[in-house]
Amino acid sequence: xxxxxxxxxxxxxxxxxxxxxxxxxxxxxxxxxxxxxxxxxxxxxxxxxxxxxxxxxxxxxxxxxxxxxxxxxxxxxxxxxxxxxxxxxxxxxxxxxxxxxxxxxxxxxxxxxxxxxxxxxxxxxxxxxxxxxxxxxxx
Amino acid sequence: xxxxxxxxxxxxxxxxxxxxxxxxxxxxxxxxxxxxxxxxxxxxxxxxxxxxxxxxxxxxxxxxxxxxxxxxxxxxxxxxxxxxxxxxxxxxxxxxxxxxxxxxxxxxxxxxxxxxxxxxxxxxxxxxxxxxxxxxxxx
Amino acid sequence: xxxxxxxxxxxxxxxxxxxxxxxxxxxxxxxxxxxxxxxxxxxxxxxxxxxxxxxxxxxxxxxxxxxxxxxxxxxxxxxxxxxxxxxxxxxxxxxxxxxxxxxxxxxxxxxxxxxxxxxxxxxxxxxxxxxxxxxxxxx
Numbered sequence: 001x002x003x004x005x006x007x008x009x010x011x012x013x014x015x016x017x018x019x020x021x022x023x024x025x026x027x028x029x030x031x032x033x034x035x036x037x038x039x040x041x042x043x044x045x046x047x048x049x050x051x052x053x054x055x056x057x058x059x060x061x062x063x064x065x066x067x068x069x070x071x072x073x074x075x076x077x078x079x080x081x082x083x084x085x086x087x088x089x090x091x092x093x094x095x096x097x098x099x100x101x102x103x104x105x106x107x108x109x110x111x112x113x114x115x116x117x118x119x120x121x122x123x124x125x126x127x128x129x130x131x132x133x134x135x136x137x138x139x
Numbered sequence: 140x141x142x143x144x145x146x147x148x149x150x151x152x153x154x155x156x157x158x159x160x161x162x163x164x165x166x167x168x169x170x171x172x173x174x175x176x177x178x179x180x181x182x183x184x185x186x187x188x189x190x191x192x193x194x195x196x197x198x199x200x201x202x203x204x205x206x207x208x209x210x211x212x213x214x215x216x217x218x219x220x221x222x223x224x225x226x227x228x229x230x231x232x233x234x235x236x237x238x239x240x241x242x243x244x245x246x247x248x249x250x251x252x253x254x255x256x257x258x259x260x261x262x263x264x265x266x267x268x269x270x271x272x273x274x275x276x277x278x
Numbered sequence: 279x280x281x282x283x284x285x286x287x288x289x290x291x292x293x294x295x296x297x298x299x300x301x302x303x304x305x306x307x308x309x310x311x312x313x314x315x316x317x318x319x320x321x322x323x324x325x326x327x328x329x330x331x332x333x334x335x336x337x338x339x340x341x342x343x344x345x346x347x348x349x350x351x352x353x354x355x356x357x358x359x360x361x362x363x364x365x366x367x368x369x370x371x372x373x374x375x376x377x378x379x380x381x382x383x384x385x386x387x388x389x390x391x392x393x394x395x396x397x398x399x400x401x402x403x404x405x406x407x408x409x410x411x412x413x414x415x416x417x
């Protein structure tokens with residue numbers, strides 16, 4: 001069984017955001033799958049996807065702070081500066097974190113750990129709505 | 140063909156650990172698959188999975204040292220500090236390295252490069268046993 | 279439907295390289311697939327694969343510069359130094375960026391965003407030709 005759909009995530013502020021529920025709304029089809037994989041793919045190079053702690057909002061704040069330390073704005077070695085001081089750091093963070101997730105499906109649901117949630121990592125100050133391709137496959 | 144199982148990796152010290160053989164013990168089913176994928180997923184947000192060099196133990200030591208440099212304990216900007224000084228760095232490393240691997244299957248075995256091995260990256264001082272979901276699919 | 283092939287990418291200089299077209303030459307089979315996934319896997323631990331901006335060559339230069347800052351040569355804590363000063367940094371970058379990509383297939387083509395391209399990240403000074411396993415599956 002294969003399903004694929006494209007959705008738009010609502011625009012969010014720069015930072016790390018828990019989007020598990022927004023994703024779950026769009027993948028009702030996994031109820032038909034006993035064993036499979038969900039593939040979640042972001043069609044952008046200045047935002048990324050990850051899994052991390054789904055409880056403490058502080059973890060999301062610290063992730064944003066720390067990636068800003070590792071990948072600062074206005075680094076002297078950047079030559080790609082025309083699209084704004086948040087643009088090149090966004091590209092670097094995108095490659096460090098990644099553009100897609102794969103999560104196992106078991107018994108019609110996501111087989112995540114107790115503390116795992118799906119994050120949108122918005123690296124631009126005004127990234128706007130983000131396009132996501134969700135591909136579900138299994139049996 | 141689809142197989143999925145959950146295993147527990149034995150507890151390991153903080154650091155980078157070669158676990159290829161421990162994983163191989165649990166995926167005998169790949170012998171039935173001529174072309175496919177193994178998906179290995181860790182159900183935690185303070186440990187991660189990667190592929191890296193399978194020969195020199197020094198590489199694993201240097202990976203641990205370097206990620207500790209990039210993601211230090213006690214950074215002044217951390218606000219999520221209640222769960223121990225190794226907790227927030229563990230979450231950040233988990234997002235930098237990733238929670239899952241996908242490896243091609245060819246002719247009933249993993250189609251890895253000569254020097255590639257599967258690593259568990261244990262980011263907590265006392266992380267305990269770690270739960271892994273292995274999903275095997277192919278034909 | 280499952281296809282798997284191994285290809286060799288031509289040798290490239292150290293740095294980040296756009297290889298979308300070189301990959302597309304080898305995956306004509308995706309024309310037969312309406313919904314699926316392409317899995318692209320590099321059989322090495324000193325080079326990596328990512329998706330990033332496909333237009334500005336400056337972005338590739340800045341990625342190379344910035345990863346060299348985050349993962350410098352000659353760091354005093356490296357103990358794995360016998361294979362050259364570019365070797366241990368290459369292993370670390372490989373784990374930070376990753377060894378494989380998964381990209382959705384839609385209607386016989388890659389379902390990438392407008393600005394997304396496939397990158398080979400060559401972390402060695404003289405990495406030579408790089409072996410890639412491409413696995414295509416879908417319906």
